[in-house]
Amino acid sequence: QVQLVESGGGLVQAGGSLRLSCAASEILVSLAAMGWYRQAPGKQREMVAGISRGARTNYADSVKGRFTISRDNTKNTVDLQMNSLKPEDTAVYYCKASWITDYWGHGTQVTVSS
Numbered sequence: 001q002v003q004l005v006e007s008g009g010g011l012v013q014a015g016g017s018l019r020l021s022c023a024a025s026e027i028l029v030s031l032a033a034m035g036w037y038r039q040a041p042g043k044q045r046e047m048v049a050g051i052s053r054g055a056r057t058n059y060a061d062s063v064k065g066r067f068t069i070s071r072d073n074t075k076n077t078v079d080l081q082m083n084s085l086k087p088e089d090t091a092v093y094y095c096k097a098s099w100i101t102d103y104w105g106h107g108t109q110v111t112v113s114s
Helices: none
Strands: 003-007 010-013 018-025 033-039 046-051 057-059 067-072 077-082 091-099 101-104 108-113
Touching: 003 091, 018 033, 018 091, 018 108, 033 067, 033 077, 046 067, 046 077, 057 067
Parallel strands: 010 108
Antiparallel strands: 003 018, 018 077, 033 046, 033 091, 046 057, 067 077, 091 101, 091 108
């Protein structure tokens, strides 16, 4: 059974950094399209960053230049480095793997205080 487990969330002041990690089991991150999404209270879930099988990356305009997605095939993880965090980045962050179908993690809370 495919499992995605996110970690690294927490409370940080504006301007700070956090690094999220998504550990995958029963699926190879090197074969899937991987992504990070977020959902703030009262808002729809939105794509934050993605990395394709060919390691092509894409980002939401709101995080370009601040967030970096990376993949470690040996550890079978996908990380999201978040710098220069803003209060509007506050959300639950989810890891998604797309391979034949979509799989989601349970999410990790990121709270950025002003």
